[in-house]
Amino acid sequence: MDDLKTDFYLSGYADGEGCFCVTFNKSNRHKFGWDIRPSFSVSQNKDRSQILGLYKERWNCGTIRPDRSDKTVKYEVRSIGDLVAKIIPHFENYPLLSEKQREFKIFKEICFLLLGKEHLTRNGFNQVRNLSEQMNASGKKRYPRNKIKI
Amino acid sequence: MDDLKTDFYLSGYADGEGCFCVTFNKSNRHKFGWDIRPSFSVSQNKDRSQILGLYKERWNCGTIRPDRSDKTVKYEVRSIGDLVAKIIPHFENYPLLSEKQREFKIFKEICFLLLGKEHLTRNGFNQVRNLSEQMNASGKKRYPRNKIKI
Numbered sequence: 001m002d003d004l005k006t007d008f009y010l011s012g013y014a015d016g017e018g019c020f021c022v023t024f025n026k027s028n029r030h031k032f033g034w035d036i037r038p039s040f041s042v043s044q045n046k047d048r049s050q051i052l053g054l055y056k057e058r059w060n061c062g063t064i065r066p067d068r069s070d071k072t073v074k075y076e077v078r079s080i081g082d083l084v085a086k087i088i089p090h091f092e093n094y095p096l097l098s099e100k101q102r103e104f105k106i107f108k109e110i111c112f113l114l115l116g117k118e119h120l121t122r123n124g125f126n127q128v129r130n131l132s133e134q135m136n137a138s139g140k141k142r143y144p145r146n147k148i149k150i
Numbered sequence: 151m152d153d154l155k156t157d158f159y160l161s162g163y164a165d166g167e168g169c170f171c172v173t174f175n176k177s178n179r180h181k182f183g184w185d186i187r188p189s190f191s192v193s194q195n196k197d198r199s200q201i202l203g204l205y206k207e208r209w210n211c212g213t214i215r216p217d218r219s220d221k222t223v224k225y226e227v228r229s230i231g232d233l234v235a236k237i238i239p240h241f242e243n244y245p246l247l248s249e250k251q252r253e254f255k256i257f258k259e260i261c262f263l264l265l266g267k268e269h270l271t272r273n274g275f276n277q278v279r280n281l282s283e284q285m286n287a288s289g290k291k292r293y294p295r296n297k298i299k300i
Contacts, residue, residue, distance in 0.1 A: 008155045009247065012162025015201060016194075044166075048249035051165065097159065099198035 006058060011094040013051060018042045018100070020107035022132040024143050031120050032150040036128060038111050040087045041076040049073040059086045083111050106131050125150055156208060161244040163201060168192045168250070170257035172282040174293050181270050182300040186278060188261050190237045191226040199223040209236045233261050256281050275300055 019041050027035035040062075044052055052064050052075035062077035077087055088108050096104055110131050118124030133145035169191050177185035190212075194202055202214050202225035212227035227237055238258050246254055260281050268274030283295035 005158045005244075008158035009162035009165075009244075012159035012164075013166050014162075015159075016163050016166035044248075051248040054247060094155075094159075097204060098194075098201040 003058070006054065007090065007094045010055060010058060011091065011096060014042055014091075015096045015098050015100055017044065020100075020103050020135065022107065022110055022128075022135060024129070024132070024145070024148060026143075032122075032125055034125075034148065034150070036114065036119055036132075037078060038080065038083060038107065038114060039076055039078045040083060040107075041074050043067060043072045043074045046071055046073050059090065061086055080111060080115055084115050103135050106135050122150060153208070156204065157240065157244045160205060160208060161241065161246060164192055164241075165246045165248050165250055167194060170250075170253050170285065172257065172260055172278075172285060174279075174282070174295070174298060176293075182272075182275055184275075184298065184300070186264065186269055186282075187228060188230065188233060188257065188264060189226055189228045190233060190257075191224050193217060193222045193224045196221055196223050209240065211236055230261060230265055234265050253285050256285050272300060 020038075021041065022036065022038045025035045025037070026033060029035070042052060042055060046066070049064070049072075052073060055075050056062055056064055059077070059082075061079065061082040062075055064073060064075050066072075067074045077083055088111060091104050091108075095101060110128050113119060113124055113128050113131075119128045129145050129148055170188075171191065172186065172188045175185045175187070176183060179185070192202060192205060196216070199214070199222075202223060205225050206212055206214055209227070209232075211229065211232040212225055214223060214225050216222075217224045227233055238261060241254050241258075245251060260278050263269060263274055263278050263281075269278045279295050279298055
């Protein structure tokens, strides 16, 4: 399969199994007391995790490791540089076809705010928080965004 | 996105979310007392199930309906004619890249045995049963295949 075909394939796979995520963790070392981390990940059962290697190989970034929470293996990209330089352009070129595309667009907006260090201003921080509130609505958030006040 | 790209995308999505399945149900109306049904299905949460419409549209077969067991929606192809004429050729042309490809190959073999009515002979039936035993090893089977004796 040539690269172009692999790219469409990887988008299709990610549409089902991928996750754009922005977590907030309490931290004294970060401005306003919160460490904001964006990530893209794809999880898979251990017995058929070879597909995760395709992502790593194709994008030349990210890590593959067992997920502590269950019997899955996770491919994850957490570097903001890699997210903006590699992951976001991929999904711009080979777009998701489901409602997850909406998540991607918010994720992209957040990544650019973080890259531009906008979250170090009160306005920018609140913008990131409000945007992240619109993501993964059905997923459980450790810190509900409306409880994060600065 | 043109059709070719959609096809690779749909394979990628199916590699994560799709299922090749062969169920055995007790039946007095079927030879040897068992009704054997192959199916291909893709499930998705209700709130982002629009991708299932892509399969139906692209393959012009199958049904989309709520899954009684949970809050998902399922696209399913059960007709042996559609499976052999449409689904199997699709995955021949746009192959799965994970271990699920192994499942597909067994599934294909079973579908051709069923289409050729080989399961109506004792040998053919046992062949289908043995092949199906090698599928979805981690999934729960209502009737463990080694308990099905004819």
